[in-house]
């Protein structure tokens with residue numbers, strides 16, 4: 001995996017920080033936790049890189065554990081639908097609810113390439 005250096009300013013104390021990450025090419029994303037070496041503030045960062053040129057990367061800072069939250073939410077949704085399907089199984093033959101397969105974001109690179117980065121979401125049980 002290509003290594004990228006990320007420079008940013010701590011959103012709490014403003015100190016300049018530098019981190020190194022191995023960033024997978026899109027559509028894969030990774031989530032890392034960064035900790036300010038000055039004030040100890042913790043932030044999550046989502047990272048992905050351009051699959052075309054492999055030279056640039058994008059990051060999203062989030063106080064939330066974004067990847068965890070979005071997977072947890074989709075898990076709750078899917079369990080809910082599974083439950084409804086089970087409770088109706090005596091009455092109906094087929095129960096189809098479209099469930100989003102992924103969360104995705106469109107990005108553009110300075111090389112001119114547009115691409116998507118994705119987080120796969122939980123899916124319904126197949127029975």
Ligand SMILES: [Zn+2]
Pocket residue numbers: 010011012013014015036037038039040041
């Ligand atoms: Zn700080």
Ligand SMILES: [Zn+2]
Pocket residue numbers: 050051052053054055056109110111112113
């Ligand atoms: Zn590119």
